[in-house]
Each structure stands twice: as structure tokens, then as C-alpha cells.
Amino acid sequence: MADDLLTQLKAMTTVVADTGDLDAIRRFQPTDATTNPSLILQAASHADRRARLAAIAKEANDIDDALDAVAVDIGSEISELVPGYVSTEVSARLSFDTEGTLARAHSLIERYARKGVGAERILIKVASTWEGIRAAKTLEREGIRTNLTLLFSFAQAQACADAGVTLISPFVGRILDWHKAQQPEADFSGDNDPGVQSVKRIYDHYKGHGYSTIVMGASFRNTDEVKALAGCDRLTISPALLEELHGQQGALERRLVRGDAETSAPEPQTEDDFRWAMNEDAMATEKLAEGIRKFMADQRKLESLLTELRQG
Numbered sequence: 453m454a455d456d457l458l459t460q461l462k463a464m465t466t467v468v469a470d471t472g473d474l475d476a477i478r479r480f481q482p483t484d485a486t487t488n489p490s491l492i493l494q495a496a497s498h499a500d501r502r503a504r505l506a507a508i509a510k511e512a513n514d515i516d517d518a519l520d521a522v523a524v525d526i527g528s529e530i531s532e533l534v535p536g537y538v539s540t541e542v543s544a545r546l547s548f549d550t551e552g553t554l555a556r557a558h559s560l561i562e563r564y565a566r567k568g569v570g571a572e573r574i575l576i577k578v579a580s581t582w583e584g585i586r587a588a589k590t591l592e593r594e595g596i597r598t599n600l601t602l603l604f605s606f607a608q609a610q611a612c613a614d615a616g617v618t619l620i621s622p623f624v625g626r627i628l629d630w631h632k633a634q635q636p637e638a639d640f641s642g643d644n645d646p647g648v649q650s651v652k653r654i655y656d657h658y659k660g661h662g663y664s665t666i667v668m669g670a671s672f673r674n675t676d677e678v679k680a681l682a683g684c685d686r687l688t689i690s691p692a693l694l695e696e697l698h699g700q701q702g703a704l705e706r707r708l709v710r711g712d713a714e715t716s717a718p719e720p721q722t723e724d725d726f727r728w729a730m731n732e733d734a735m736a737t738e739k740l741a742e743g744i745r746k747f748m749a750d751q752r753k754l755e756s757l758l759t760e761l762r763q764g
Contacts, residue, residue: 454701454702454703456697456698456699456700456701457675457679457697457698457700457701457702457704458480458694458697458698458700459698460682460703460704461678461679461682461687461697461704464682464683464704464706465681465682465683465684465685465686465687466483466484466536466685466686466687467480467482467483467686467687467689467694468482468483468484468485468486468536468537468668468686468687468688468689469482469484469485469486469534469688469689469691469694470486470491470670470688470689470690470691471485471486471491471494471690471691472485472487472488472491472492472494472495472526472530473491473494473495473691474495474529474530474533476691476694477530477533477534478533479691480691480694480698482534482694483534483535483536483686484534484536484537484538484539484686484688485530485533485534485537485538485539486538486539486540486541486575486577486599486688487523487526487527487530487538487539487540487541488541488577488747488750489519489541489747489750489751489753489754490747490750492522492523492526492754493750493753493754493757495526496754496757502761504525505522505757505758505761506761506762506764508521508522508525509521509522509758509759509761509762510761510762512758512762515755515758515759515762516543518758518762519543519751519754519755519758520556520559520560520563521563522754522758523540523541523560524540524560524563524564524567525567527540527564527569527574528564528567528568528569531569531573536573537573537574537575537597537599537619538569538573538574538575539574539575539576539577539599540560540564540574540575540576540577541577541578541601541747542556542557542560542576542577542578543556543751544579544744544747544748544751545748545751547578547579547581547583547584547744548581548583548584549583550583550584550586550587550590551587553578553583553584553587554587554590554591557576557578557587557591557596557598558596560574560576561574561576561596571595571596571597572597574596574597575597575598575599575618575619576588576591576596576597576598576599577598577599577600577601577621578598578599578600578601579600579601579602579740579743579744579747580600580601580602580603580604580608580611580612580620580740581740581744582611582723582726582727584600585600585608585611585612585615585617586615588600588612588615588617589615589616589617592615592616592617592618593616597618597619598617598618598619599617599618599619599620599621599668600612600617600619600620600621601621601623601670601743602621602623602739602740602743602744602747603620603621603622603623604622604623604626604627604650604733604735604736604739604740605650605729605730605733605735605736606650606653606654606657606729607721607725607726607729607730607733607736608620608726608730608736608740609622609654609657609658610657610718610721611721611726612665613658613661613663613665613717614720614721616664616665617665618665618666619665619666619667619668619686620654620665620666620667620668621668621669621670621671621688622650622651622654622667622668622669622670623647623670623671623739623743624645624647624648624650624651624669624670624671624672624673624677624681625647625671625672625673625677626647626671626739626742626743627646627647627650627735627739628640628645628646628647628673628677629673630735630738630739631646631735641676642676642680643680645676645677645680647671647677648677648680648681651667651669651681651684652681652707652708654667655667655684655685655708656708659710659711660711660715661715661716661717661718662717663717666685666686667684667685667686668684668685668686668687668688669681669684669686669687669688670687670688672687672689672690672693674693675693675696675697675700678693678697679704679705679707680707681707681708682704682705682706682707682708683706683707683708683709683710684708
């Protein structure tokens with residue numbers, strides 16, 4: 453009997469679990485995992501986890517201290533279940549604050565160290581704003597690895613490569629959402645999916661110019677998008693879609709193939725280049741701003757929960 457599609461995908465792409473659900477991580481055995489306020493909120497629905505969050509929150513000095521303590525607590529548990537990276541998010545409130553992002557990243561790495569988790573296991577997750585990318589460049593020079601998220605445009609991808617970030621998370625499904633809203637009658641199936649096209653373009657550009665930055669497709673709406681990117685360096689996938697892939701049979705074709713570098717890398721973008729390119733890309737500008745707002749909305753919910761638990 454042929455292997456299921458998830459098993460075949462793991463043979464050509466590093467699979468990352470987009471969840472803070474420890475049971476899901478144990479079941480699907482991804483190489484890497486990620487966590488953020490949205491996922492921590494989901495984890496808080498479990499009674500045993502909620503009690504632990506309460507204990508951590510009550511020991512914290514303030515709400516920011518509680519947020520980071522909870523993220524590192526769950527991230528440390530996840531690090532025992534996966535052999536690779538654990539991505540931990542810097543507050544979305546700092547998306548336009550380079551120095552604030554650096555300070556928060558250093559704090560997270562120090563917290564992990566106190567729990568016995570080395571910096572080489574952690575990816576500091578930062579929004580792909582100009583300020584976030586500048587912070588990532590500094591962190592990478594210090595030996596702290598980064599995951600640049602909310603990436604919707606080629607300009608963002610180029611700036612991340614210029615900065616030498618470890619990994620980028622180009623979003624697939626949210627790009628599709630935007631185009632569907634603009635052109636509801638258009639056919640965006642299969643290779644017509646603009647989110648899939650975006651990741652393929654970035655992947656080919658990175659490999660063609662010899663960039664070492666890892667491309668990790670994210671934000672999938674269906675398994676067809678995942679299958680269309682089989683062969684990408686990494687794909688971060690929700691438990692629901694992992695379950696679907698696990699239950700599907702058939703041959704999975706490798707769609708992205710890494711080639712040798714063909715040409716030297718282009719000149720690095722200036723800040724003016726980056727901001728102009730983003731201004732010209734309505735989809736990327738809108739989805740980046742929306743993404744930060746959504747991350748922040750979930751963070752506020754988590755802050756409210758932790759405040760309640762601190763007072764309980």
C-alpha cells in the first residue's frame with residue numbers, strides 16, 4: 453500500500469506544525485513547531501493548561517513579563533517534542549519598533565536559556581516590516597535566528613534575504629483571500645492560486661541566487677495549496693490539514709526543485725526601495741497591516757486572560 457500524502461510530503465519537505473497543541477504535535481511528529489498568542493489562547497481552553505498559565509501569570513512582574521513567560525513555557529515543552537526549531541513571537545505591538553523588538557528578543561532567548569533550551573533551537577518570530585527586518589539583521593549577526601512572518605510581497609522577501617534572516621514565512625492563503633475578494637469570479641484553483649505563485653517565485657529567486665534563507669510556506673486554506681508547494685524547504689501546516697493529508701492516498705509530485713545558483717545576488721534594497729515597492733503593492737500593504745492588527749487582537753485577548761488569571 454502506498455504511503456499517505458503526509459508521509460510522502462515529509463520525504464521532500466520539512467513539515468512544521470502550526471499549533472501550540474501538544475497532543476497534535478505528538479501525533480503528527482513535525483520537525484519544527486511554532487507558537488503565538490492565537491495558538492496559546494487555543495491551548496488555554498484545556499483545563500490543565502489553564503491552571504499552569506494561572507500559576508505563571510501570578511508569578512510575573514507585569515503583563516509583558518507574563519506574556520513572555522507563558523510563551524517560553526509552552527515553547528520549552530514543544531522543544532522536547534520536536535527535533536528542530538521552535539518559533540516564538542515577539543509582541544505585534546513592536547512591529548514598527550526595532551529597538552523594542554531587539555530587547556524583547558533578547559529577553560525571550562534569556563528565558564529559554566534558563567529553561568535549558570539553547571538559542572540554536574529558537575527562531576524569534578517578527579513581522580516583515582522594515583523595522584522588523586532591521587531588528588532581524590542585528591539578531592542574526594548576534595547569532596540569534598529569526599523567522600520573518602506576515603510576508604506577502606517579493607520586496608519583503610528580498611529585504612529578508614539581504615538581511616540574512618534564517619527563515620521567512622510567506623503567507624499563501626491570505627494572498628488568495630485578497631485576490632478572491634477583488635475578483636470573486638476568477639479561477640484561482642491549482643497553479644492559478646496567487647499565494648502559491650508568490651511562494652514559487654520567492655523560492656526560485658532564492659535558489660537561483662544562492663540565498664541561504666529558508667522558505668517556509670504558511671497560512672494554507674486547503675491541501676491543494678500544500679500539494680502545489682511540495683518540495684519547498686518547509687511548510688507550516690495546521691493540524692486539520694495535517695489530518696487531511698494523513699488520510700489521503702495517491703502519488704505526491706515534487707513541485708519545487710532546488711537548483712544551483714545561476715547568477716550573483718542583486719544589490720540590496722534601500723529603505724526607500726522597500727517602502728516604494730510596498731506602496732505599489734496594495735495586496736501586501738493591506739494584508740501586512742491587517743495581519744498585525746489580527747495578531748494584536750489575539751494578543752489583547754491573551755493579555756486579558758492573563759490579567760484575569762493574575763487576579764484570580
